[in-house]
Amino acid sequence: MSESEISDSDIYLKETIRLESNNNYLFKANSGNGKSSILNFIYQCNQNYNGSIIYDGIEYKNSIDIRNNYISYVFQDFKLFNNLSVWDNIKIKNNLTSHKTDNEISKLLKEIGLHEKKNSLIKELSIGQRQRTAIVRALCQPFKFLLLDEPFSNLDEDNISIITEILNKELKNQKAGLIVTTLNNEYLFSYNKKFNL
Amino acid sequence: MNTFSVTIKNLIYKMLWKLQIKTFLPLQLIGYAITLCIGVIIILTTYNIYKDIQPLLKKETDVFGNNGVVISKEISDVSSVFGGLNSMKGNNVDRSSIYFTNEEISIFKKQSFVENISFFNTASGFNIYLYINELGIHTDIFFESIPDKYLGTINDNDLWKWDEKEKFIPIVIPKDYLKILNLGYAESRKSSGIPLLSYNAVKWMKGEILIKSKIGKEKFTCQIVGFTEKVNSILVPNDFLIWANKNYGDGKKSKPNKLIVEFNNSNSPEIIKYLKENKYEINKRDIEFNKLINIFRVAFFLIFIIATVIISLSISFVLLSVNLIFQKNKTVLINLYNIGYNLQKISLLYKIIISGITFISISIALIISNFIREVYRQNLSTLFEINLEKNNIYIATLAITILFILLINIFIKKKINNIISN
Known part of the structure; x- marks a missing residue:
């Protein structure tokens, strides 16, 4: 085990785990070992945990502010609205934050190959297309951390490559940290620390 | 911004x-x-x-308010025949059957449908004469009074008050009296030129009252200030009758022959049953009207x-x-x-x-x-x-x-x- 890799015993025995923006973290484990739970705890959409999660010295509970300004999350199940189009699903988030212009969103959709589908309803899309929509939506807000829960599980190599490049660029622009859970594909980002659950 | x-x-x-x-x-x-x-x-x-x-x-619309009904005793054929004969023979008439005894009133008060019972005040021990010259009326009359709370619209009338200094007596008469005057009395005295009178015209007319007793006599002016369909009596302010009985009366307390009864539920079928059983009379219009209000x-x-x-x-x-x-x-x-x-x-x-x-x-x-x-x-x-x-x-x-x-x-x-x- 390298120095940057913490063993499964370490993560639970340690009193405090400190994650810093501008750093990339990987949570690695087999299915059912609590990878999504950890991200949900961090995002506060699951509060069934003991202990505390502190952002910049403040313990938040149910903070909408955190969700709109500090942490962005690409959920494993995407949490898209089936009755809205690709464009509307992205806009419903961007209208809240006003983070990107329509042109910037269009450009992103073009880059990930979804521009032609922007008016299609989510329910008409493939899983991969939905995953890409969720990733674009997650970029429509300022953040200090980007949480990705199995982000590439339904994407082909080409799309993974394109999206990785977009994400890296956005992380750099926002000087944000990345927290990824994955079963594989751990080579896509350079991680400062890896957690084995 | x-x-x-x-x-x-x-x-x-x-x-x-x-x-x-x-x-x-x-x-x-x-x-x-x-x-x-x-x-x-x-x-x-x-x-x-x-x-x-x-x-x-x-x-x-009636001077007698809606919150009470007048109840009297039925006068049986037997008592009127024998009473009439005795009267003609110059004997004292036995009138006891028309009065409510204390016991009867007490039992009546205890009935579940009765809220309150009040009495008429009667002029007693002196004679009263009415003179209305315009109509050629010179007649003996009687006065009664009831507590003011049972008077309806008359309460608004400034004339309905007794002031010993003014010597003025306001009077309320049954509506039917005017009909008798117009259709009976005036008709039989066509030659005297008695005019037909409306309710309002009568209210403008003033008359004179003479009270006569062993103590002395006194004149008053009077005016008809209202009409009633519910009480077959000539009503004057209670204060006046108290004063008159005190100054000209014989001091005897009159027995009640009429009661003013307030019901707490005039819709109750027990009322009619009780009245029938005791041979008490009531103006059915009152009961029917109250029933209608309750049904509403x-x-x-x-x-x-x-x-x-x-x-x-x-x-x-x-x-x-x-x-x-x-x-x-x-x-x-x-x-x-x-x-x-x-x-x-x-x-x-x-x-x-x-x-x-x-x-x-x-x-x-x-x-x-x-x-x-x-x-x-x-x-x-x-x-x-x-x-x-x-x-x-x-x-x-x-x-x-x-x-x-x-x-x-x-x-x-x-x-x-x-x-x-x-």
């Missing part, structure tokens, strides 16, 4: 509402609007009719209850529908919360739609009930003199609507909060 933030806000809701509007169930909302509207129309119209007709029912009240109350049930059902219906909408779209609500929409934003459209429908429904109901009020006002005005006052029901309805909308909003917020918090 302000304009900018408003635009952003609108944008937020534009997309959010585009999503949420699809979660509504239009038929259920229409059903809610219609049932609420019908319920409110019924309740408002019932209330309006009740309030508007109440003065008509209570209207005291019961009918209005029932309609009111039905309307309240309809409204309650419509409210329960919309709350259930809203709950169903939320449960059906649980995922949408949770996802909105997860991508950064707060409870306020998520619940806003539901609150606006339900509050809007509630407000519009009740407003339409108010307009319709007002229209109905105008229609029945026109119909009633052909039958009665009716003045519809502005009533406070509209302000009260508005206040209740606001309160009701607030409660619905709290319910919506609470339900959504439960869903997104779990």
